[in-house]
Amino acid sequence: MVKNNPNVIITGTPGVGKTSHCELLAENTGLKHLSINQIVKERECHDGYDDELKTWIVDEDKLLDAIEDEVKQGGYIIDWHACDLFPRSWIDLVVVLRTDSTLLYDRLSARGYPQAKLDENMDAEIMQVLLDEARESYDEEIVVELRSDSADDIESNVERIESWLKQWRKDHAEDGEDER
Numbered sequence: 001m002v003k004n005n006p007n008v009i010i011t012g013t014p015g016v017g018k019t020s021h022c023e024l025l026a027e028n029t030g031l032k033h034l035s036i037n038q039i040v041k042e043r044e045c046h047d048g049y050d051d052e053l054k055t056w057i058v059d060e061d062k063l064l065d066a067i068e069d070e071v072k073q074g075g076y077i078i079d080w081h082a083c084d085l086f087p088r089s090w091i092d093l094v095v096v097l098r099t100d101s102t103l104l105y106d107r108l109s110a111r112g113y114p115q116a117k118l119d120e121n122m123d124a125e126i127m128q129v130l131l132d133e134a135r136e137s138y139d140e141e142i143v144v145e146l147r148s149d150s151a152d153d154i155e156s157n158v159e160r161i162e163s164w165l166k167q168w169r170k171d172h173a174e175d176g177e178d179e180r
């Protein structure tokens with residue numbers, strides 16, 4: 001299928017700023033924000049709720065089936081704290097957001113996370129779990145690591161992604177012309 005728009009994953013540890021980035025990027029570009037959290041709940045792509053970690057237990061096969069037809073058309077910003085489940089052929093850019101661990105601690109504490117969940121997420125950020133997962137799952141040219149410490153970071157990161165998008169659209173418009 002020829003896509004007119006790319007698919008971008010915005011990933012990173014919970015609390016790193018994925019939703020904040022996705023919302024601004026969607027508003028500025030017209031790409032659609034696909035919150036996997038919401039899809040899992042609304043389309044029931046889970047095997048129940050983990051009471052201890054206060055999170056849904058995701059059924060990845062159900063989730064991929066639920067979004068495949070939409071995502072294959074292109075134009076989605078996928079917002080999720082994992083990335084290795086999405087087929088490489090669907091994805092054009094993977095942005096891994098990173099933040100300072102003190103800032104992350106404050107953001108997650110403010111949400112009232114249980115201690116076990118807070119510790120797990122702090123460890124994941126410090127050990128750069130998501131960055132390694134992205135690098136192992138996709139070609140290195142499409143994986144970008146960006147800081148998300150301040151509001152200015154959000155703006156400049158979104159601007160960078162917008163520039164990338166402009167170039168992607170230009171390149172693919174030329175491809176389309178070549179094919180004619």
Ligand SMILES: Nc1ncnc2c1ncn2[C@@H]1O[C@H](COP(=O)(O)OP(=O)(O)OP(=O)(O)O)[C@@H](O)[C@H]1O
Nearest residue numbers: 014015016017018019020107148149150151153154
């Ligand atoms: N770069 C930033 N500068 C200042 N505050 C930020 C930044 N990124 C996120 N925050 C704040 O941290 C909190 C969590 O942000 P957000 O919901 O965007 O994270 P998330 O990665 O989408 O989390 P989750 O994976 O749990 O959905 C929010 O209160 C948000 O305002």
